Amino acid sequence: MAEKLLPQIFKFVDQNAESYKNLLKEAVAIPSVSSDAKYRDECIRMVHWTEQKLKDVGASTQLRDVGFQTLDGKEVKLPPVLVGVLGKDPKKNTICIYGHLDVQPALKSDGWNTEPFELVEKDGKLFGRGSTDDKGPVLGWFHAINAYKGVGEELPVNLKFVFECMEESGSEGLDDLLMKELKPEGFFEDVDFVCISDNYWLGTTKPCITYGLRGISYYFLEVECAKMDLHSGVYGGTVHEAMTDLIYLMSQLVDKNGKILIPGIYNSVAPLTENEKNLYTTIDFDPEAYRNSIGAYKLAHEGVKEQLLMHRWRYPSLSLHGIEGAAFQPGAKTVVPGKVIGKFSIRLVPNQEPEEIEQLVFDYVNKKWAEHGSPNKMNITAQSGRAWTENPDHPHYQAAARATKLIYQTDPDMSREGGSIPVTITLQEASGRNVLLLPMGAGDDMAHSQNEKLNVRNYIEGVRLLFYLSLTRCCSWIR
Amino acid sequence: MAEKLLPQIFKFVDQNAESYKNLLKEAVAIPSVSSDAKYRDECIRMVHWTEQKLKDVGASTQLRDVGFQTLDGKEVKLPPVLVGVLGKDPKKNTICIYGHLDVQPALKSDGWNTEPFELVEKDGKLFGRGSTDDKGPVLGWFHAINAYKGVGEELPVNLKFVFECMEESGSEGLDDLLMKELKPEGFFEDVDFVCISDNYWLGTTKPCITYGLRGISYYFLEVECAKMDLHSGVYGGTVHEAMTDLIYLMSQLVDKNGKILIPGIYNSVAPLTENEKNLYTTIDFDPEAYRNSIGAYKLAHEGVKEQLLMHRWRYPSLSLHGIEGAAFQPGAKTVVPGKVIGKFSIRLVPNQEPEEIEQLVFDYVNKKWAEHGSPNKMNITAQSGRAWTENPDHPHYQAAARATKLIYQTDPDMSREGGSIPVTITLQEASGRNVLLLPMGAGDDMAHSQNEKLNVRNYIEGVRLLFYLSLTRCCSWIR
Numbered sequence: 001m002a003e004k005l006l007p008q009i010f011k012f013v014d015q016n017a018e019s020y021k022n023l024l025k026e027a028v029a030i031p032s033v034s035s036d037a038k039y040r041d042e043c044i045r046m047v048h049w050t051e052q053k054l055k056d057v058g059a060s061t062q063l064r065d066v067g068f069q070t071l072d073g074k075e076v077k078l079p080p081v082l083v084g085v086l087g088k089d090p091k092k093n094t095i096c097i098y099g100h101l102d103v104q105p106a107l108k109s110d111g112w113n114t115e116p117f118e119l120v121e122k123d124g125k126l127f128g129r130g131s132t133d134d135k136g137p138v139l140g141w142f143h144a145i146n147a148y149k150g151v152g153e154e155l156p157v158n159l160k161f162v163f164e165c166m167e168e169s170g171s172e173g174l175d176d177l178l179m180k181e182l183k184p185e186g187f188f189e190d191v192d193f194v195c196i197s198d199n200y201w202l203g204t205t206k207p208c209i210t211y212g213l214r215g216i217s218y219y220f221l222e223v224e225c226a227k228m229d230l231h232s233g234v235y236g237g238t239v240h241e242a243m244t245d246l247i248y249l250m251s252q253l254v255d256k257n258g259k260i261l262i263p264g265i266y267n268s269v270a271p272l273t274e275n276e277k278n279l280y281t282t283i284d285f286d287p288e289a290y291r292n293s294i295g296a297y298k299l300a301h302e303g304v305k306e307q308l309l310m311h312r313w314r315y316p317s318l319s320l321h322g323i324e325g326a327a328f329q330p331g332a333k334t335v336v337p338g339k340v341i342g343k344f345s346i347r348l349v350p351n352q353e354p355e356e357i358e359q360l361v362f363d364y365v366n367k368k369w370a371e372h373g374s375p376n377k378m379n380i381t382a383q384s385g386r387a388w389t390e391n392p393d394h395p396h397y398q399a400a401a402r403a404t405k406l407i408y409q410t411d412p413d414m415s416r417e418g419g420s421i422p423v424t425i426t427l428q429e430a431s432g433r434n435v436l437l438l439p440m441g442a443g444d445d446m447a448h449s450q451n452e453k454l455n456v457r458n459y460i461e462g463v464r465l466l467f468y469l470s471l472t473r474c475c476s477w478i479r
Numbered sequence: 480m481a482e483k484l485l486p487q488i489f490k491f492v493d494q495n496a497e498s499y500k501n502l503l504k505e506a507v508a509i510p511s512v513s514s515d516a517k518y519r520d521e522c523i524r525m526v527h528w529t530e531q532k533l534k535d536v537g538a539s540t541q542l543r544d545v546g547f548q549t550l551d552g553k554e555v556k557l558p559p560v561l562v563g564v565l566g567k568d569p570k571k572n573t574i575c576i577y578g579h580l581d582v583q584p585a586l587k588s589d590g591w592n593t594e595p596f597e598l599v600e601k602d603g604k605l606f607g608r609g610s611t612d613d614k615g616p617v618l619g620w621f622h623a624i625n626a627y628k629g630v631g632e633e634l635p636v637n638l639k640f641v642f643e644c645m646e647e648s649g650s651e652g653l654d655d656l657l658m659k660e661l662k663p664e665g666f667f668e669d670v671d672f673v674c675i676s677d678n679y680w681l682g683t684t685k686p687c688i689t690y691g692l693r694g695i696s697y698y699f700l701e702v703e704c705a706k707m708d709l710h711s712g713v714y715g716g717t718v719h720e721a722m723t724d725l726i727y728l729m730s731q732l733v734d735k736n737g738k739i740l741i742p743g744i745y746n747s748v749a750p751l752t753e754n755e756k757n758l759y760t761t762i763d764f765d766p767e768a769y770r771n772s773i774g775a776y777k778l779a780h781e782g783v784k785e786q787l788l789m790h791r792w793r794y795p796s797l798s799l800h801g802i803e804g805a806a807f808q809p810g811a812k813t814v815v816p817g818k819v820i821g822k823f824s825i826r827l828v829p830n831q832e833p834e835e836i837e838q839l840v841f842d843y844v845n846k847k848w849a850e851h852g853s854p855n856k857m858n859i860t861a862q863s864g865r866a867w868t869e870n871p872d873h874p875h876y877q878a879a880a881r882a883t884k885l886i887y888q889t890d891p892d893m894s895r896e897g898g899s900i901p902v903t904i905t906l907q908e909a910s911g912r913n914v915l916l917l918p919m920g921a922g923d924d925m926a927h928s929q930n931e932k933l934n935v936r937n938y939i940e941g942v943r944l945l946f947y948l949s950l951t952r953c954c955s956w957i958r
Contacts, residue, residue, distance in 0.1 A: 233899050240775075331550070
């Protein structure tokens with residue numbers, strides 16, 4: 001079978017590369033930014049667009065209403081979750097595929113070289129917001145399914161789909177849908193494993209399969225000194241300014257080397273075993289290439305490879321993201337902001353429970369605020385998701401590793417990720433099955449950043465990879 | 480003469496109130512934001528619009544080209560300065576009038592109740608960006624000049640005009656025009672005094688005349704850790720983050736009570752004399768009303784009136800305005816900014832020279848940066864304007880006080896301002912004459928803030944006041 005199928009698929013996928021790019025272009029053109037209420041209609045449009053594509057490949061679909069959220073002080077409708085089923089043959093294995101259709105905010109003025117919501121191909125790269133995170137990988141599945149039809153083969157697995165449009169904003173509403181509706185309905189009963197393509201290779205040439213993710217605990221630290229913004233000339237010197245208080249609190253969170261200053265924060269981090277420690281030494285990771293790819297002056301931890309990997313995957317990190325309500329435009333705005341909201345987050349690692357971490361942060365910030373002794377009003381809130389790890393020796397991981405080797409002619413690294421996909425845990429709990437993170441994009445794809453891209457190579461070979469992965473009932477053949 | 484003229488003018492101005500509002504509506508509708516390159520054409524449009532109005536009252540005009548500026552990394556043309564002359568009768572006094580046509584940025588989403596660039600009248604208030612700062616006061620002069628025609632009287636003074644559209648952005652290009660072109664050309668030779676209406680009453684009911692302004696020293700504190708923004712999950716823990724460094728530096732500038740932490744910053748502040756100290760006790764200023772008007776929890780200096788006035792007028796203050804390049808939108812953006820620019824300013828007071836203050840700040844920030852020991856790149860730049868004071872016993876101030884009393888039936892307070900109008904000093908130096916700051920707006924007009932407004936009362940009575948002020952050759956009559 002392999003002898004016949006392999007060259008056919010290679011040819012079919014290559015012949016359809018242009019149509020794959022065109023479909024991604026359509027998807028990227030929908031600015032489905034989930035964090036900003038003014039793009040909510042675009043998120044909903046993106047879900048409907050994807051539902052049509054899912055119908056086009058023959059799946060039955062449902063749009064599941066998941067209620068409302070409070071965003072920017074207003075009640076806003078959440079985009080529906082798109083659920084689909086393709087094939088119910090009890091003799092076949094069933095893969096549940098998860099992907100997200102929403103994107104991080106992006107403006108040309110942020111420093112993009114091209115319009116963020118217009119897919120542009122240059123030097124073998126497809127630039128556009130969402131190209132790699134996560135619209136390209138989602139579309140990869142549609143292309144893989146179509147490839148069976150293209151070469152006249154029957155789909156060898158049943159597929160189930162869960163596509164949401166709120167991942168970049170805490171997957172609001174999804175947990176309840178998975179645990180309280182889909183699970184009781186038996187949606188996961190015949191699922192053999194879950195596959196998510198929403199992460200990246202470690203570098204730019206070698207594929208990997210991912211068995212761990214950090215969680216995230218995101219904080220909104222609000223300080224108010226007045227009911228409005230004030231002219232700094234007229235009011236400066238007569239009010240206790242909110243920015244002064246906020247900057248003070250933000251300065252107490254982390255030191256210049258990235259050490260988190262919140263007492264107890266490292267206590268529950270999973271202990272490093274000798275076995276795990278050895279894993280890092282064999283991973284293909286070049287700190288100098290990594291440093292160069294982002295133009296950093298110097299990496300943390302003196303640029304030592306194992307330290308970098310560990311601090312990216314198994315130790316928590318705290319980042320200060322910015323301030324809402326203060327001057328952010330170019331030029332000299334002379335305003336004393338009346339209310340400011342500092343944003344920071346802690347990436348959580350195995351054994352760190354979000355509730356425990358949130359409490360440590362709240363206690364510390366409240367203590368620092370009391371010591372500070374400002375007459376202004378302070379409030380801190382959080383939204384969090386747990387870290388996740390899976391056993392990389394599981395048979396499904398081994399099968400995915402073999403599929404990867406077939407496509408890329410090399411054994412994939414077994415890696416973790418520093419980022420967070422909280423739904424991974426929920427899918428693991430809802431299905432009671434193994435969850436596999438199979439990245440499509442490269443390590444320099446710049447998800448969340450300016451000039452996000454997906455390499456044409458990763459997109460096209462990724463389609464082949466997903467095709468092979470869906471041959472799981474042929475595991476023995478792939479083996 | 481007075482018996483005949485007074486009621487005629489009162490009647491004429493009242494009859495024309497609607498047309499005054501309509502003209503202000505036109506002016507506010509032009510979003511002449513000078514700090515943002517994308518509004519530069521609107522600034523130029525605003526200058527042309529005003530030139531036509533100046534021609535309409537019979538003045539001869541010139542648009543003076545003042546070259547280019549670097550804004551947001553690009554070379555951008557500066558709006559021309561509008562210069563005008565109305566009357567050259569050697570038997571008459573000549574007043575030079577300065578005003579600015581540009582405005583601070585404003586977005587509805589900043590928290591405005593109405594569209595910022597649409598003048599809306601409500602409860603006797605004219606809401607709109609620029610209504611009080613400084614389009615209303617500029618138009619006041621046109622109305623006052625027209626009032627002479629309206630009652631069939633000849634203008635009793637010669638007028639000269641200098642209107643710019645860069646005041647909110649450091650009056651770029653204006654100093655050179657005033658000192659190196661207009662002054663050598665003899666523009667100021669016949670000027671008796673300069674009048675600027677670009678400040679506010681202290682409160683909301685009692686008029687004032689202003690004899691002092693603080694200067695400003697505005698700082699751009701840039702820290703770069705990478706050539707692009709980074710995903711906090713992927714990179715967090717492996718880079719020295721620019722925000723951590725910037726927040727640290729910003730936290731070292733001022734304490735929660737507003738005390739500036741830069742060594743030597745208070746050394747050159749003009750000493751407080753017993754005479755000056757006594758001045759503050761008689762000023763009409765109600766701290767509790769002031770606190771209420773801005774909704775502050777508690778004022779600085781325990782809310783003591785004299786302390787508040789002194790810290791607003793004669794002591795420097797440092798405000799942290801915000802951060803460019805970091806997340807500022809609502810919601811949870813999980814980005815590690817690659818380059819951030821912290822913005823802060825110090826309001827300068829008499830005897831504080833900008834060069835001296837800039838040096839103190841640079842030295843301190845560089846020292847703190849060296850102590851901090853980050854591998855990232857830091858750079859600090861500044862733009863500054865000096866503080867200004869004038870002798871409030873000067874005959875022109877006394878004449879303005881009498882005019883004010885005629886309109887408002889009360890002696891004005893002789894006050895200073897906490898804000899900065901750097902051109903005041905240049906106009907003083909260029910003309911070699913007395914500069915008078917005669918405010919039109921009220922203390923709660925919220926210039927630079929959300930919901931900026933000009934009271935209808937202040938606008939209409941302000942026109943009468945400017946009418947009377949132009950009767951300076953009749954000082955003996957007013958006296």
